[in-house]
Amino acid sequence: MRILIELPSWLGDSVMTTPAIENLVIFFKNPDISLLGSVTSIEIFRNHPNVTKLYILDKNYVNLYKTIREIGEVDIFISFRGSFRSKIAKFFVLSKSKYQFDKNVFVNGHQVEKYNNFLNHSLQINTNVSNLKVHVKNKNKIINKKKLLGINPGASYGSSKRWYPKEFARVAIDLSNQYDIIIFGGNEEKSMAEDIEKYLIKKGVYNYQNLASKTSISELISKIEDLDLFITGDSGPMHLAAAFQVPTIAIFGPTNDKETSQWMNKQNVIVKKNLECQPCMKRTCPLKHHNCMKKIQAKDILVEVQKFN
Helix, strand or coil: CCEECCCCCHHHHHHHHHHHHHHHHHHCCEEEEEEEHHHHHHHHHCCCCEEEEEEECCHHHHHHHHHHHHCCCCCCCEEECHHHHHHHHHHCCCCCCEEECCCCCCCCCCCHHHHHHHHHHHHCCCCCCCCCCCCCCCCCCCCCCCCEEEEEEECCCHHHHHCCCCHHHHHHHCCCCCCCEEECCHHHHHHHHHHHHHHHHHHCCCCCCEECCCHEEEEHHHHHHHCEEEEEEECCHHHHHHCCCCEEEEEEECHHHHHHHCCCCCCEEEEECCCCCCCCCCCCCCCCCCCHHHHHHHEEEHHHHHHCC
């Protein structure tokens, strides 16, 4: 059985497909899986034992066509994306069985459940959703004198999802006697991470690493797996932490935690203010006040940290 899967573009969404893909592996008794996706999304599955080929989804339609022709005929094509480009890809894929996720059909529940419901509906099967699963290479656990705290100020969706560097820094400063600190982030979060770093230095805190824009996806996975505590916004790394059951405090503003919170992490706390305007689902605050994030203070996070101790 040869299956081609098109992944969502975003890191977090790709992690949230993992229960559905694990169910697929079980149902078809270890199929041969090829993946089509973004540079970011396919890295999540690089160490999956059933994944034999990884193909980067090219935005150029000519190159997309060439890639699909290179893949050849497959028994089943499953796309977790509903974009126009994905519909073009579906048209060109050589398979008698093609299924594509439609967000307008699968509207209820957590995103993890939506993906799994799509799979069940497409294949006419009945599987239950389990934990997120990210396969990693075996490695020796790094033993630190202190526990490791990860802070992640970024969120790819837009500025409305981002809490403030000064507040992240206040949390890190307060916990620096208990934890060594890792600052995470991509290229877009580099300046935010540098602001956090300046606040730490100003308060004489030096037991930190600023890894913003300095890690590959595989390195990010490895670093998050080692954490003892993670403080983050609604983001892709938040879902990675859930896959490894890392104790996490997730800060939610404009997005819907009923749909995109950590899935089945037993040590997960959501911090939000429950304002009337939440969730607005906007990339920037439409009311210009950003109160869903502005009203959250470092002390709110520190209270929740105590629950993990």
